Amino acid sequence: MTAEAGPPGYFIIRAYGAALRFDTADHRLLADLKEDFAYFISAYDGPCAESIKAAVGEPPATPDGSRLLFRTAKWAAHSSPSGSRLVSYPEGALCEFDYLSGAGSVRARTRELAHELSYLLILSRLGEQLDRLGLHRLHAMAAEFGGAAFAAVAPPGGGKTTLLLGLSGEHGFTALANDTPLIDGAGNIYPFPLRIALGGDSPCFKDFPERDLRPFRRRHYPVKYLLPCARPASAPRPTRCAEIFLLKRTAGAPRISAASGTRAALELLRSLVLGWGVPQIAEFFLRPELPDLRAKARIALSRASAARALLRGSGIFELRLSTDTAGNARALRDFLSLRR
DSSP: OOOOEEEEEEEEEEETTEEEEEEEEEHHHHHHHHHHTGGGBOSOOOOOSEEEEEEESOOOOOOTTOEEEEEOSSOEEEEOTTSOEEEEETTTEEEEEETTTTEEEEEESSHHHHHHHHHHHHHHHHHHHHHHTTOEEOSSEEEEETTEEEEEEOSTTSSHHHHHHHHTTSTTEEEEESSOOEEOTTSEEEOOOOOEEEETTOTTGGGSOGGGOEEEOOSSSOOEEEEOOOOOSSOOOOEEEEEEEEEEEOSSSOEEEEOOHHHHHHHHIIIIISOTTOOSOHHHHOOOSHHHHHHHHHHHHHHHHHHHHHHHHSEEEEEEEOSOHHHHHHHHHHHHHHHO
């Protein structure tokens, strides 16, 4: 694919004290990623803790003198002579990140691959910055209603995005995050809205004109179709989390019932403490050096503290989702109206 090259362009993301600059000369890649992170694009052109540069083109070979750290079927990680982390991908990409300077790069054979890897690397680096600040990503949907927030957790494909889109038609709901709200040590939720991604089999797919859907092709997963990110109407602020909903599918009518704290604790261990399902590049987040292992242990303890605070401050419920998207939204609205 021919890159739409021109003068270098950039944008800066600032989110709750974390900051990152992204540079590329590919105009379409720049526009796509600006839309992905539209809510956090900053007009303040000050210093950033980290930066990433991306280019579309044939990736270079792994430099001489680099040392293989580990290899999987999907990637191979090396340490460069300068100490930075290099990761090569068989589809035709090479990513590098220097932890001392905070500078990274992505070079991929196609724009789709450059988009995917840049998006994941940005989220990985922002996520680690936020972790160190005590704000942790939870794999969940979150929204606000009646002055309090709630989170809905489920595995990928479990109905989180469909539920959020259904709630957009109900009065009084404010979307906070479609995939990864931020949780602090007191169990509060912070908005973290990103693009909304629909699968081709989503019941909401038919509700959007084709011009609003951007195909997003991924290496190991089916194609998704991207909508603009859900933007909260108010300025970003923490909101008390009052409920956690464990989503399940049902063939009947939507139903909400009490659920055990044990089930919720196991789900938070998976989706908050371990970060399962959170979009990132694990091959850059995990490092075997002793100082980094200590840092990751502190992050794990901080995530566990946030999970405990969520459990203590929230009602725990199971929400069984039917095939009626509007019916699910009405059932949740009626339930929360009684609790508020």
